[in-house]
Amino acid sequence: MTGEPHIPVLMNEALDALALEPGGRYLDGTFGAGGYSRALLEREPTAQLLALDRDPTAITGGAGLVAAMGGRLTLAQARFGALAEEAERFRMAPLDGVVLDIGVSSMQLDQAGRGFSFRQDGPLDMRMEAGGQSAAELVNEADEGVLANIIYHYGEERRSRAVARAIVEVRRKAPITTTKQLADLVAGIVRAEPGGAHPATRTFQALRIAVNDELCELVRALHGAESVLKPGGRLAVVTFHSLEDRIVKHFFAERSGKVPSGSRHAPAMAAPQATFRLVTKGPVSPSEAEIRANPRARSAKLRAAERTEAPARAPDPDLVGLAVVPAPQTRRRS
Known part of the structure; x- marks a missing residue:
């Protein structure tokens, strides 16, 4: 592998937003090189963590960290869109927190054979x-x-x-x-x-x-986190471009009651209870020092919210619409 090693972005800010609890159960949906997972388990030495990654090379590369954590880290190959199912499968639900670091990793970008760059x-x-x-x-x-x-x-x-x-x-x-x-x-x-x-x-x-299918996976992950976080549990999401951030922003705004609920095609008759309360007022951006140390952090944004006691809701059609590419328009013949 060539290039710089993967440097986690906004890691301390994301872990602060999770407000880690002693003995808490957490899920890292985007394991990558294990930066977030390692930092979380070191910051809270009694926490249990389930980490997911769809990339088999990340799973292989994480074996050493799994061994070093003495049973506190479980690493599974799965898409982060399936985090709710994986949390249930490993008997980790309900969760105290979920962290997602969205997008391609430096490891993937720097390997010419992967074809990302x-x-x-x-x-x-x-x-x-x-x-x-x-x-x-x-x-x-x-x-x-x-x-x-x-x-x-x-x-x-x-x-x-x-x-x-x-x-x-x-x-x-x-x-x-x-x-x-x-x-x-x-x-x-x-x-x-x-x-x-x-x-x-x-x-x-x-x-x-x-x-x-990255944006649809993000939508599934957001709804999945809503279903497996306990009341008071936190969801922290780091995005790297406007498409991802738009989806996270919309989800948190709609689920916290900041925008009207329901699809524009079928407006809700009555506003349902908020399933999240915002932890960050707007996005948190990297410091100038972090950007100087890691230029890839420049576009990153962190948003976080805390789960309320309200029951999880059905998926938001407008959110799904933000993630799906519309079909090509066919020209009408006169």
């Missing part, structure tokens, strides 16, 4: 798990309209249609199989901003989110 040439893969559709399969098989919508909604790329059109033209001659191929193609379409990110950054983000 255009900084090193590698196979166009991007899968956090071993199975499922790869980015190469998506790029070479999806309809132009589907690709354009993915790149626009998940990457917020204004030139999404031009990028999708160029992809389709190139793949007619030969499949696009490497990160360099795709990055060079996008760089020929999207203008580079002086001092800005690489022109392919937004397209790569979009494909990664689509391949791993």
